[in-house]
Amino acid sequence: MNANPGASSPGGRRRLLIQSSRAAAVALVVALLGLLVWDLVDTSSGASFVTQIERGKKPAAPAFALPVLWDRRENWPPALRPRLDDGRVTLAELRDFPVVVNFWASWCIPCREEASAFRAVATRYSGRVAFLGMDIQDLKSAARGFLRRYKVNYVSVRDGSGSTYGAYGLTGVPETYFIDREGRAVGHAVGAISRRDLERSVRALVGNPQ
Numbered sequence: 001m002n003a004n005p006g007a008s009s010p011g012g013r014r015r016l017l018i019q020s021s022r023a024a025a026v027a028l029v030v031a032l033l034g035l036l037v038w039d040l041v042d043t044s045s046g047a048s049f050v051t052q053i054e055r056g057k058k059p060a061a062p063a064f065a066l067p068v069l070w071d072r073r074e075n076w077p078p079a080l081r082p083r084l085d086d087g088r089v090t091l092a093e094l095r096d097f098p099v100v101v102n103f104w105a106s107w108c109i110p111c112r113e114e115a116s117a118f119r120a121v122a123t124r125y126s127g128r129v130a131f132l133g134m135d136i137q138d139l140k141s142a143a144r145g146f147l148r149r150y151k152v153n154y155v156s157v158r159d160g161s162g163s164t165y166g167a168y169g170l171t172g173v174p175e176t177y178f179i180d181r182e183g184r185a186v187g188h189a190v191g192a193i194s195r196r197d198l199e200r201s202v203r204a205l206v207g208n209p210q
Helices: 010-054 109-124 140-149 163-167 195-205
Strands: 065-070 088-090 099-104 130-136 155-159 175-179 185-190
Touching: 010 163, 010 185, 065 130, 065 140, 088 155, 099 195, 109 130, 109 195, 130 163, 140 155, 155 163, 175 195, 185 195
Parallel strands: 099 130, 130 155
Antiparallel strands: 065 088, 065 155, 099 175, 175 185
16 A cells, blocks of 8 residues: 555655755755864864964874875884885874974975975984875875975875864965974974974974074
């Protein structure tokens, strides 16, 4: 027996179609509102993180687990190099070592300007500091082209979803974060950083501010 006799008529089918369309529209609106709220919370959290760094609070750096885009591990501390074998990098794996996280993109002109400084300082602190590039809002092929062109000599990962740069309160690229051995963010540089300023920040990070 048909549970809804009216549904077999043209008018009944039309009503069912309208009801289904309305339900789908409501579900879509709810989903979009949920995403908007999540984005606002994430953005607020990221902004708070940056503010805490500026105030010298040394907040815990947001966790991440991202795929390796560029496996150049030769300048990393030897104990960390095998941890790249699974093709991913997590912040937890870098604990007990100073970390420099540089957010960048292939289309970013200031990122090109600072590339030589990062290459030189990564070489100078080889084996002592984990330099980590964080590619965002980019195509993999373009990103790898950038890394080859500028001879980047440290590991880069890819934040394809944008969740990591949101958590870090990014306002653009490049931006650089300095994370101590305990996983706390102790410094933050907005825009292209000079070699002199980069070296000064890394010296402080490894415990030799002179």
